[in-house]
Amino acid sequence: MATNADIFPDAVEVGDDRDYSKMYVARWFFQELMYPVKFIPDREEAIICQDGPEHKVTMVHVLRGDNYIWQKATSEDVYVKAVYTGYTMDGDILFVGRGYHDDVLCVGLVSLAHKALIAPYGGKVIGIEDFEVLIRI
DSSP: OOOGGGSOTTBOEEEEOTTSOEEEEEEEEETTEEEEEEEEGGGTEEEEEOSSSEEEOOSOEEOBOSOEEEEEOOSGGGGGSBOEEEEOTTOOEEEEEEEEETTEEEEEEEETTTOSEEEEETTEEEEESSOEEEEEO
């Protein structure tokens, strides 16, 4: 797995984790599905939300480009420009989002069905209602 020194300079950064490790947006493919990933190269971790607890995965694709911003998810029209990073078995599109829980920046998935950020935190999956989504500009 990559370290921060190995990360592309145009990798899309989420922010810092509680230990000040840089987090990046990535995606992971499994059984014809695509999931958004929290990628932390300093800890050699890639973490997804799936069916309850968080899971560590390998072989992720890091999102790259300098034409992305984080925007507060205040209405459904924000999703027109939102970056989709996955989809469910039912075909629902998943977007990447970030938000704070216990003063810790979390990154995870957002679906229009839930209207919340679903993120790994402390070994489990949590919901965050006040969040931002990644937008391509």
